[in-house]
Amino acid sequence: MPTTVAAFWDLVEESAQWRPAAVMLSDDHGRSLTTVAFRTEAERVAAGLHARGVTTGDVVSWQLPTTLEAAVLMAACARLGAVQNPIIPNFRAREVTFIVDQVRSRLVVIPEAWNGFDHGDMARTLGRDVLPVALDGPPGAAIRLPGDITDPLPAPSGPSTACRWIYYSSGTTAEPKGARHTDRSALAASNGVVDQLGLRADDVYPIAWPIAHIGGVAMLGAALRTGARLVLFDTFDPPTTPDRMAAHRPTILGSATPFFQAYVAAQRRHGDRPLFPELRACVGGGAPTPEAINQQVADVLGVPGVAGSWGLTEFPVATSETPADDGVGCSVGRPAHGVEVRVVGGELRLNGPQKFLGYVDASLDAEAFDDDGWVRTGDLGVVDGDGRVRISGRRKDVILRNAENISASEVEEVVLRCPGVADAAVIGVPDARTGERVRAVVVTVPGIDVSLADVVEHCRRAGLARYKWPEDFRLADAIPRNAMGKVVKRELTADGGR
Missing domain, CATH: 3.30.300.30 (ANL, C-terminal domain)
Incomplete structure (x- = not known):
């Protein structure tokens, strides 16, 4: 199993050498990529970006749905040593304009149109070089990204302590902020998935949440490290997507309350015969799973519950439960490898390999880190006697009555x-x-x-x-x-x- 997590492109290369014929990605449209095909497509697209003038250190902002194209673009940017700035697909002109101006994007990659919205028209008002991609409608077999195989690529940049990823928070209670990550810190998020969730070569995990979320690089890194297969769904329709996911015989399902409600409803419609017969775990992240939903998952889907994890854009997958834990769903698990957690005035603070470099707006850093360099999470909670982290709420989500x-x-x-x-x-x-x-x-x-x-x-x-x-x-x-x-x-x- 590849264990290198210091450089994303090194991980792509190692995975292709380790299991060249293994299918690592497939999608809802019948397409798939082996590890070798993934590397080859990434190099082709990297050459196309390089021919367009993108080089090491340039910022490439991209706003693609959860498709093979998005995953290939991630690897292509890593091959060039570009700084990539994934943007959640449902952000619109106000957020996207703010982001690309703040990060000074060299190139913006967007769908010409997707899910009823004209991203192309929006992007052409940004005053940036725009690369539109035709993603509307069912794809053919090809990866729908332009490439160039005529000019040789520069040598890979290798491990670096420089910023290579900029992720903006989704802004549930405030305006989004851009968190800067290295390859090492972004990929360290895969530790909890590999070590605690126990992702393995025979796992199949359909994902319909945005691959542009920082969880996307965590899962892609985990798949490259283990040989597991991710099945990418560009949209999630509660009445129909669970049944389409079932056709892939998933072993893992995620990731938050609306998804679990849909899986439970689908199984109830299906009757007594298991809709997901290979399912071994449900995993949650991004928000705590309510106790009532956790119990429904256990009762209806036949797994112990939803194995919780906890992290934030600034420090992804800090903790995770394992599916074999007692009382799955009652905590967010133990710290991932190398992660330290401490409680100060009721607030959980973090230190470890996932720690971000700081914000794009450096004036926000003083509030983000304490005097010892630990990340102030804003989450309230405790660490129990077994070392498990239990979240009780958000500092900003406390009602003072x-x-x-x-x-x-x-x-x-x-x-x-x-x-x-x-x-x-x-x-x-x-x-x-x-x-x-x-x-x-x-x-x-x-x-x-x-x-x-x-x-x-x-x-x-x-x-x-x-x-x-x-x-x-x-x-x-x-x-x-x-x-x-x-x-x-x-x-x-x-x-x-x-």
């Missing part, structure tokens, strides 16, 4: 178990008397009425302290979530709901 701190995530866990509640989020809203009050925003199960009184009575029966009970209630058609399943609380305005 009558000088008492209330964890919104704790209340959400209880509200989600209320009969008739399909989804929920809890926020704090201003209150002249108490400072803030607790608001529950609720999506109901079709055909079932739920009121504030129902939620309060459920909280009472669940043993939740009275001062934490919701005092405010809104019904919503859906809880706004980003592509990784995190609730976007800034969209839950004071007058949100219906």
Whole structure:
């Protein structure tokens, strides 16, 4: 198994030499790439980028969905030593303009059109060199990226301590910030996937979340290291995608609440015969899996629960559970190799190989690191006697009512178990008397009425302290979530709901 994680391109080369015929990537359209084909396609595309003028240190911003093209482009940029800036596909002109201006992109790679949106028109207003890719519609067999095989490529740049990746947070509670990573720090995120999740050569993992998320390089690195196969889905349609995933006989499913709800619903539609007969683990990341969803996964899909992991754009996959842990889903696991966790004033802080270099806007660094260089995560939690990390909430997601701190995530866990509640989020809203009050925003199960009184009575029966009970209630058609399943609380305005 290749173990080198200092340079992404070295890992591509090692994997191609180690298992040249192994299929490492396939997609929802019947295409696939072996490790050798992946390397070959990456070199072809790297030559095309080089002919276009891209060289070591240039910033290539790309906004591609979860496709073979995106994975090949990642390797092509690494082959050239370019600084790549993956952008989540659902970002629009406001965010994309801000990002490419801040990172000073040399080239912007986008779909001409995808999923009903004209990325090409948007990108041509950016004042940058734009490379549009035709991704709309079913693909043929070829990788839909231009290449050039006439001019020789420069030698690979090899391991470097320089920035090679710039990832922008998805901005669930604030504006996105650009985190700068080296190859080593980005690829160190694969340690938890390999060592704790135990990814192996016979694993098949369909992913429909954005490969442009920092989890994308973690999973791609883990697949290169182990020989596992990733199946890429460019969209996720809850009624149909789980069945299409089932055709690939997955051994692992992820990654957040909306996905698990869809898998459970698909199995229930399928009846008693397992829809995913080879499934050995469900894995969660990006946001804690509510206890109610974790129990449904265990009961319906037949795995112990959702093996949680924890990290952030600035420090990806810091901890992970293993599928064999006792009480899977009750924590986010133990620290990955080389990671240190400490608690300061209730806040979890991190140090280790995944640590980012700092932000593109260096003025933000003072708040990001403490005096010892540890990353301030903003997450509240504890490390228990077995070394497992347990998250209790976000520092910025604490409701201050009558000088008492209330964890919104704790209340959400209880509200989600209320009969008739399909989804929920809890926020704090201003209150002249108490400072803030607790608001529950609720999506109901079709055909079932739920009121504030129902939620309060459920909280009472669940043993939740009275001062934490919701005092405010809104019904919503859906809880706004980003592509990784995190609730976007800034969209839950004071007058949100219906």
